[in-house]
Amino acid sequence: MRIAILTDIHANREAFEAVLSDVAARKLDRIICLGDIVGYGPDPVWCVERVMRLVDEGAFCIKGNHDSAVGRSDEHLNVTALRAINWTRPLLSEDHKTFLAGLPMRHEEGELLCVHASANDPADWIYVTNESSAMGSFRVSEARVILVGHRHVPALYSCDMGGRVKGQRVVAGMAMPLIRSRRWLGVVGSVGQPRDGVAQANYAILDLAQNELSFRRVPYDVQRTVGKLRAAGLPESLAMRLNWGT
Amino acid sequence: MMIRPSEGLEIDGFALGACLHKGGFATIWKVTHPDHAQAMVMKVPTILDGYDAPTIVGFEVEQMILPRLSGPYVPKLIAVGDFRVMPYVVTEEIEGNSLLALFDAAPLPLSELIETAARMTEAVHELHKQHVVHLDLKPANFLQRPTGEMVCIDFGLSRHDQLPDLLDEEFTIPMGTFPYIAPEQYLRQRDDLRSDIFALGAIIYEGATGKMPFGKPERLRAVRKRLWRDPVPPRAIDPRIPEWLQEIILRALEVDPARRYQSAAQMLFDLQHPSQVRLTERGRKMKQDGALAVWRRWRAMRKLRGFAPPAGMSAQISKAPVMMVAVDLSPEMEGLSLLLLLQVKRMLSSQPDARVACVNVIKTARIGIDPTTTEDGDHLHVSRLIALRAWAQDLDLPDERLTFTILEHSNPAQAIVEHAAKNQMDHIVMGARSHSASRRYLGSVSSQVVAESSCSVTVIRLPAVAAAEAA
Numbered sequence: 032m033r034i035a036i037l038t039d040i041h042a043n044r045e046a047f048e049a050v051l052s053d054v055a056a057r058k059l060d061r062i063i064c065l066g067d068i069v070g071y072g073p074d075p076v077w078c079v080e081r082v083m084r085l086v087d088e089g090a091f092c093i094k095g096n097h098d099s100a101v102g103r104s105d106e107h108l109n110v111t112a113l114r115a116i117n118w119t120r121p122l123l124s125e126d127h128k129t130f131l132a133g134l135p136m137r138h139e140e141g142e143l144l145c146v147h148a149s150a151n152d153p154a155d156w157i158y159v160t161n162e163s164s165a166m167g168s169f170r171v172s173e174a175r176v177i178l179v180g181h182r183h184v185p186a187l188y189s190c191d192m193g194g195r196v197k198g199q200r201v202v203a204g205m206a207m208p209l210i211r212s213r214r215w216l217g218v219v220g221s222v223g224q225p226r227d228g229v230a231q232a233n234y235a236i237l238d239l240a241q242n243e244l245s246f247r248r249v250p251y252d253v254q255r256t257v258g259k260l261r262a263a264g265l266p267e268s269l270a271m272r273l274n275w276g277t
Numbered sequence: 278m279m280i281r282p283s284e285g286l287e288i289d290g291f292a293l294g295a296c297l298h299k300g301g302f303a304t305i306w307k308v309t310h311p312d313h314a315q316a317m318v319m320k321v322p323t324i325l326d327g328y329d330a331p332t333i334v335g336f337e338v339e340q341m342i343l344p345r346l347s348g349p350y351v352p353k354l355i356a357v358g359d360f361r362v363m364p365y366v367v368t369e370e371i372e373g374n375s376l377l378a379l380f381d382a383a384p385l386p387l388s389e390l391i392e393t394a395a396r397m398t399e400a401v402h403e404l405h406k407q408h409v410v411h412l413d414l415k416p417a418n419f420l421q422r423p424t425g426e427m428v429c430i431d432f433g434l435s436r437h438d439q440l441p442d443l444l445d446e447e448f449t450i451p452m453g454t455f456p457y458i459a460p461e462q463y464l465r466q467r468d469d470l471r472s473d474i475f476a477l478g479a480i481i482y483e484g485a486t487g488k489m490p491f492g493k494p495e496r497l498r499a500v501r502k503r504l505w506r507d508p509v510p511p512r513a514i515d516p517r518i519p520e521w522l523q524e525i526i527l528r529a530l531e532v533d534p535a536r537r538y539q540s541a542a543q544m545l546f547d548l549q550h551p552s553q554v555r556l557t558e559r560g561r562k563m564k565q566d567g568a569l570a571v572w573r574r575w576r577a578m579r580k581l582r583g584f585a586p587p588a589g590m591s592a593q594i595s596k597a598p599v600m601m602v603a604v605d606l607s608p609e610m611e612g613l614s615l616l617l618l619l620q621v622k623r624m625l626s627s628q629p630d631a632r633v634a635c636v637n638v639i640k641t642a643r644i645g646i647d648p649t650t651t652e653d654g655d656h657l658h659v660s661r662l663i664a665l666r667a668w669a670q671d672l673d674l675p676d677e678r679l680t681f682t683i684l685e686h687s688n689p690a691q692a693i694v695e696h697a698a699k700n701q702m703d704h705i706v707m708g709a710r711s712h713s714a715s716r717r718y719l720g721s722v723s724s725q726v727v728a729e730s731s732c733s734v735t736v737i738r739l740p741a742v743a744a745a746e747a748a
Binding site for chain 2: 191192207241
């Protein structure tokens with residue numbers, strides 16, 4: 032069983048399509064989406080509808096902070112993100128909004144736990160950026176493999192039997208063995224707004240049979256998305272982010 | 278709750294038989310399983326009560342690396358146990374003993390030593406090609422299959438180029454077996470495949486002389502001495518050891534990794550071609566360096582923090598390939614052999630550490646007299662060698678990076694393919710004669726080489742016009 036882990040699609044249709052065709056070409060068995068379908072990008076309707084169809088076909092999707100902000104005004108977002116969400120809201124139908132509002136905050140299956148930001152306080156949207164912020168997720172959960180998104184930069188942490196948390200060097204494209212003597216926290220990079228310095232869509236493959244996690248990068252038509260962003264009048268900083276992948 | 282292994286225990290379907298080995302860090306058990314017919318062994322780490330970091334991390338490293346290795350030079354992995362119940366790895370059982378017993382009887386007869394050394398070096402190169410530096414090579418960690426291949430075992434201290442180094446994160450002291458570890462390992466550099474070359478040098482030294490090149494240091498401080506103190510030359514211990522072998526051993530034992538062989542394949546090539554080993558001072562010296570030289574090295578080394586870091590593993594291997602050039606020396610192929618020379622020159626400019634093995638094949642009759650047994654044959658052999666050397670002169674390579682071999686075979690393509698496989702060549706470069714009807718139906722040498730060779734092949738062809746002019 033190989034699961035594609037997608038997160039932070041952020042209404043970037045070109046990146047999302049590129050990842051989905053990579054998933055299909057690799058004949059992965061299932062898709063789990065860690066949230067933030069909308070926000071920042073120019074194609075919220077298409078992306079929400081595509082995820083709705085995937086869910087109908089058996090995929091699983093949880094809620095991100097941008098998805099949550101569509102239906103409520105008390106989510107804290109930075110100014111740029113807020114402008115983008117305010118631009119997004121009127122485009123979405125009631126169906127879309129109901130779907131986003133109904134997404135669960137966490138998903139557990141077997142030894143796997145999926146949340147959007149962190150396991151310790153999912154609704155607080157804490158960023159996992161280092162060993163000490165990863166520690167919290169290991170403390171509250173017994174899951175052997177925890178997968179999160181939200182940070183937009185891929186990273187991997189392990190927690191050994193002595194409870195010590197270590198960041199692990201991640202090489203894109205190489206499978207990392209999730210050895211059973213440790214528990215693991217994978218931070219999956221963003222599909223639609225990568226911030227790891229490479230202007231390519233990120234996702235991850237969790238191979239349950241081989242017990243391996245690999246981070247993947249997929250090239251997509253960045254200029255097309257940037258063109259749509261500008262045409263929609265969204266903040267220029269969002270276009271620059273996509274250009275540089277930062 | 279953790280289970281301890283014992284004879285008769287059954288876990289995940291594996292039934293434990295006799296205990297084959299009880300070491301400081303692990304026990305090895307013979308096991309059977311209804312789903313697996315082959316002979317298998319189970320390795321169980323001996324974890325002390327509480328958190329026993331060195332054993333656990335070493336075991337974790339092995340669990341990460343073993344599943345990524347394949348081929349006859351490593352034990353085949355069968356199963357891995359759950360740490361919370363009982364940690365273990367099950368691998369195929371390699372019949373036969375480790376080389377420990379053999380090396381306990383060192384010095385070894387020369388022919389046996391060279392054969393063993395070549396087999397070990399071959400296995401190590403195979404590991405390197407799969408992105409793994411072993412970092413704990415010693416006779417006890419080699420097993421020989423009945424078919425002859427050497428199998429490397431125990432990857433608890435190893436390093437995989439594309440995986441995190443759990444050991445480096447965990448420990449601040451150098452790890453390895455003191456008589457064999459390389460100076461850079463003492464300095465905690467764990468990413469250089471040339472560290473394994475050093476260990477091979479130490480093992481071959483031991484096999485040749487019956488002594489360890491740096492004694493048997495028990496404390497870490499004593500290991501440091503190898504940064505400036507050179508070993509007693511093997512020939513000073515036993516003058517019957519040939520100079521070329523001492524050259525190979527001492528080159529592998531150079532303190533600075535940059536002065537060693539740059540890949541195990543290059544070392545293997547020398548072990549298999551003694552007559553082509555270029556002798557230097559190293560091969561001839563009969564005593565250790567004098568006090569002044571050692572003092573100078575001590576001054577230079579005592580504050581050294583590390584050697585120049587190597588390029589990534591795969592870059593290290595691809596930078597130092599053994600390139601085999603098959604040269605057709607017949608007069609009508611002059612244009613082609615010139616083109617071949619230019620091509621090799623171009624390739625050398627991007628691979629500055631490459632070695633070039635020039636090969637020419639004398640085609641023998643399928644049935645008939647072996648030409649080398651006649652005077653004519655000898656003459657042919659020598660004249661081809663001279664022509665081959667003349668061809669290579671323009672490459673401007675130092676002798677140590679250039680070798681010449683004349684092969685004899687009724688099927689030249691097969692000779693080339695076999696020679697390349699035996700010497701772990703990384704790349705074959707050869708020319709193709711121009712198109713002709715007969716070649717299309719009978720098949721050309723180059724197309725057979727391309728089809729059958731396991732390494733990359735570059736085929737050079739004269740442009741059609743030039744070929745027509747040449748004809």
